[in-house]
Amino acid sequence: MIAHLPKKKLADVLSSIERIVPNRNSNPNLTLVRLELKDGHLYLSGSNLEIDLQAAIAVDTSDTGIWALPAQVFSQVVRALPGELVELSFEATELEIKSGSYDTKLQLIDAELPELTFPDAFAGAFDAKKFARGLEHVRYATAVAEYQAIFRGVRVEFSDRALRTIATDGFRLAYYHQEEPSGIDGAIVLPARSVDELVKLLESGEASLSLADNRLSVATGPYKLNVNLMEGNFPDYQRVIPSEFLVTITCDVKKLLDSVQRVAVMADRTANNRVDIFIADGAAQVTAEGTYGRAQEAIEVMQEGSESEIAVAYNADYLMNALKPVQGDVKLSFSGVTSPSLMTSVQDPSYLAMVVPLRAG
Amino acid sequence: MIAHLPKKKLADVLSSIERIVPNRNSNPNLTLVRLELKDGHLYLSGSNLEIDLQAAIAVDTSDTGIWALPAQVFSQVVRALPGELVELSFEATELEIKSGSYDTKLQLIDAELPELTFPDAFAGAFDAKKFARGLEHVRYATAVAEYQAIFRGVRVEFSDRALRTIATDGFRLAYYHQEEPSGIDGAIVLPARSVDELVKLLESGEASLSLADNRLSVATGPYKLNVNLMEGNFPDYQRVIPSEFLVTITCDVKKLLDSVQRVAVMADRTANNRVDIFIADGAAQVTAEGTYGRAQEAIEVMQEGSESEIAVAYNADYLMNALKPVQGDVKLSFSGVTSPSLMTSVQDPSYLAMVVPLRAG
Numbered sequence: 001m002i003a004h005l006p007k008k009k010l011a012d013v014l015s016s017i018e019r020i021v022p023n024r025n026s027n028p029n030l031t032l033v034r035l036e037l038k039d040g041h042l043y044l045s046g047s048n049l050e051i052d053l054q055a056a057i058a059v060d061t062s063d064t065g066i067w068a069l070p071a072q073v074f075s076q077v078v079r080a081l082p083g084e085l086v087e088l089s090f091e092a093t094e095l096e097i098k099s100g101s102y103d104t105k106l107q108l109i110d111a112e113l114p115e116l117t118f119p120d121a122f123a124g125a126f127d128a129k130k131f132a133r134g135l136e137h138v139r140y141a142t143a144v145a146e147y148q149a150i151f152r153g154v155r156v157e158f159s160d161r162a163l164r165t166i167a168t169d170g171f172r173l174a175y176y177h178q179e180e181p182s183g184i185d186g187a188i189v190l191p192a193r194s195v196d197e198l199v200k201l202l203e204s205g206e207a208s209l210s211l212a213d214n215r216l217s218v219a220t221g222p223y224k225l226n227v228n229l230m231e232g233n234f235p236d237y238q239r240v241i242p243s244e245f246l247v248t249i250t251c252d253v254k255k256l257l258d259s260v261q262r263v264a265v266m267a268d269r270t271a272n273n274r275v276d277i278f279i280a281d282g283a284a285q286v287t288a289e290g291t292y293g294r295a296q297e298a299i300e301v302m303q304e305g306s307e308s309e310i311a312v313a314y315n316a317d318y319l320m321n322a323l324k325p326v327q328g329d330v331k332l333s334f335s336g337v338t339s340p341s342l343m344t345s346v347q348d349p350s351y352l353a354m355v356v357p358l359r360a361g
Numbered sequence: 362m363i364a365h366l367p368k369k370k371l372a373d374v375l376s377s378i379e380r381i382v383p384n385r386n387s388n389p390n391l392t393l394v395r396l397e398l399k400d401g402h403l404y405l406s407g408s409n410l411e412i413d414l415q416a417a418i419a420v421d422t423s424d425t426g427i428w429a430l431p432a433q434v435f436s437q438v439v440r441a442l443p444g445e446l447v448e449l450s451f452e453a454t455e456l457e458i459k460s461g462s463y464d465t466k467l468q469l470i471d472a473e474l475p476e477l478t479f480p481d482a483f484a485g486a487f488d489a490k491k492f493a494r495g496l497e498h499v500r501y502a503t504a505v506a507e508y509q510a511i512f513r514g515v516r517v518e519f520s521d522r523a524l525r526t527i528a529t530d531g532f533r534l535a536y537y538h539q540e541e542p543s544g545i546d547g548a549i550v551l552p553a554r555s556v557d558e559l560v561k562l563l564e565s566g567e568a569s570l571s572l573a574d575n576r577l578s579v580a581t582g583p584y585k586l587n588v589n590l591m592e593g594n595f596p597d598y599q600r601v602i603p604s605e606f607l608v609t610i611t612c613d614v615k616k617l618l619d620s621v622q623r624v625a626v627m628a629d630r631t632a633n634n635r636v637d638i639f640i641a642d643g644a645a646q647v648t649a650e651g652t653y654g655r656a657q658e659a660i661e662v663m664q665e666g667s668e669s670e671i672a673v674a675y676n677a678d679y680l681m682n683a684l685k686p687v688q689g690d691v692k693l694s695f696s697g698v699t700s701p702s703l704m705t706s707v708q709d710p711s712y713l714a715m716v717v718p719l720r721a722g
Contacts, residue, residue: 094654
């Protein structure tokens with residue numbers, strides 16, 4: 001059985017599968033890629049039990065067959081091929097791979113891998129790039145620690161009006177809202193690691209969507225994937241977003257971010273990486289103090305609000321993470337010294353971030 | 362005491378010192394940078410006991426003084442500065458650093474660091490870039506294991522006719538010969554780690570050279586450095602370079618390198634990463650076999666010599682390392698199945714590499 005296919009397509013698809021499939025596992029079958037020739041396509045698939053991934057590439061044969069190969073080695077070989085076209089010849093126990101002057105024989109693995117199943121029809125769809133944007137904008141705010149359970153995922157709210165993505169670790173929150181129907185309904189939580197893989201696969205065009213059996217299924221480009229959902233109750237985040245503010249400032253986000261970054265060099269890593277921000281007279285003064293000394297810097301801001309000044313302290317990393325997705329001007333709204341501050345993008349009202357200040361030291 | 366100096370110069374010099382000075386050490390003074398204002402210059406210096414490094418930057422003050430700062434923090438602060446000019450104000454216990462809207466106070470460290478000493482006059486000189494090129498071409502062939510002692514360094518031969526650099530680990534050898542006088546005489550061995558730092562500091566212009574007290578002293582750009590020499594007998598490498606060959610081939614080095622790289626994907630890492638090369642009928646066939654299968658590729662070569670064919674095996678990494686410094690065409694000369702093979706660059710006769718083949722498996 002001989003199939004010809006473009007090297008770049010095969011290499012791209014194998015890179016994606018190689019990323020998901022574990023390199024070592026107590027179940028060696030999990031490290032394999034399943035190949036199936038069917039309906040004029042080569043289907044390649046793999047799973048890490050959190051994500052099922054399948055890719056389809058059109059080939060020039062109507063032959064059929066099912067085989068298994070070590071995902072990592074196959075991917076490495078294909079990536080290194082010299083030519084633009086690859087010839088795959090499936091023999092009894094070997095796969096011969098030819099490309100340009102290169103010729104290799106990979107041992108087929110004698111294992112019966114289960115066929116992954118995907119929905120026959122998808123209920124909804126969303127622009128793939130926009131879906132990725134929503135996930136990327138909030139990913140940073142997920143929790144890292146094992147015990148934080150549901151906080152380690154990204155909540156996605158699908159509805160006939162909008163797509164919303166939310167992440168929080170209890171000390172900060174990120175939120176992205178896009179006013180477009182997704183054709184499906186439901187609120188789910190995706191594990192952060194699966195979100196990272198999903199974002200890499202969402203390139204252009206449409207992403208078809210389906211929710212069933214505690215999984216989100218997505219079809220995008222050459223890929224179909226199932227992502228297992230997280231179980232648990234995501235907190236009522238709307239309730240904690242403040243709506244009344246004492247002081248509000250607007251400024252160029254790059255200027256503020258650069259200042260915080262420079263000053264934070266002196267911040268004390270053992271004390272929450274604390275930076276202090278003091279707003280008064282149309283200026284924001286950023287200060288940090290640590291073992292080696294003290295740094296400060298002031299930038300001009302547009303200031304509004306009922307109070308004439310406010311002093312707040314943050315974990316520098318949390319503040320910088322919240323500012324980084326913003327482009328152009330940022331609006332910072334301070335609700336108090338210990339209550340959450342809001343950051344929004346003036347040019348992109350879809351994005352909102354919240355950071356809880358540090359207690360006065 | 363106030364000094365002004367260009368941010369970029371100060372940041373560059375501090376990066377070099379930060380690289381050399383240890384980040385942590387049982388002797389905390391070693392983690393510091395010594396600052397001295399003298400003769401209208403700021404002298405910055407640090408040491409790791411293997412390399413002494415000093416840099417000089419012209420400043421706009423004739424004040425004098427000596428201070429100490431943690432090298433890493435000072436470097437980090439300066440790198441992050443917003444402006445193009447830096448103002449350093451030395452006070453009793455603090456150094457105030459101002460640049461643009463940024464203002465920081467770093468605690469000075471109360472430590473008396475020894476003044477590093479460098480030769481008053483340098484006996485010789487060599488083009489800095491060429492000196493770096495000589496070191497870079499052979500660095501890869503140094504040994505890694507602790508017990509290999511003198512093999513862990515690069516031998517440098519200075520004479521009134523040429524500069525030669527040599528490295529070997531007993532299984533391969535690299536050699537670079539430049540027909541230019543260096544003005545000093547002697548054969549030394551520099552530790553590989555010091556070679557890496559030296560190469561980074563050698564940018565352009567001339568490198569002044571001196572040999573004394575078991576140290577090589579170099580002045581290059583804003584830097585002066587002393588590098589401690591290794592002690593021990595470097596083997597008589599000339600004796601092991603073969604001069605008679607059974608087969609010689611010439612080919613485009615990139616083609617050969619790419620083939621070896623592709624085929625080596627299948628090589629067995631637990632068996633010296635072995636690749637086999639078979640030369641016959643004006644072609645080089647590269648083959649590797651491992652747990653997952655077998656790969657082969659053939660490229661055309663220009664073949665000469667008394668024998669009509671030869672089969673040799675190498676560690677793929679050793680072979681690739683030896684070929685990488687070559688640009689254009691490479692000439693491979695095979696002296697036998699178990700005796701060393703020579704690789705030379707057709708366009709740059711300065712370079713020569715030798716690799717000992719693996720024994721037939």
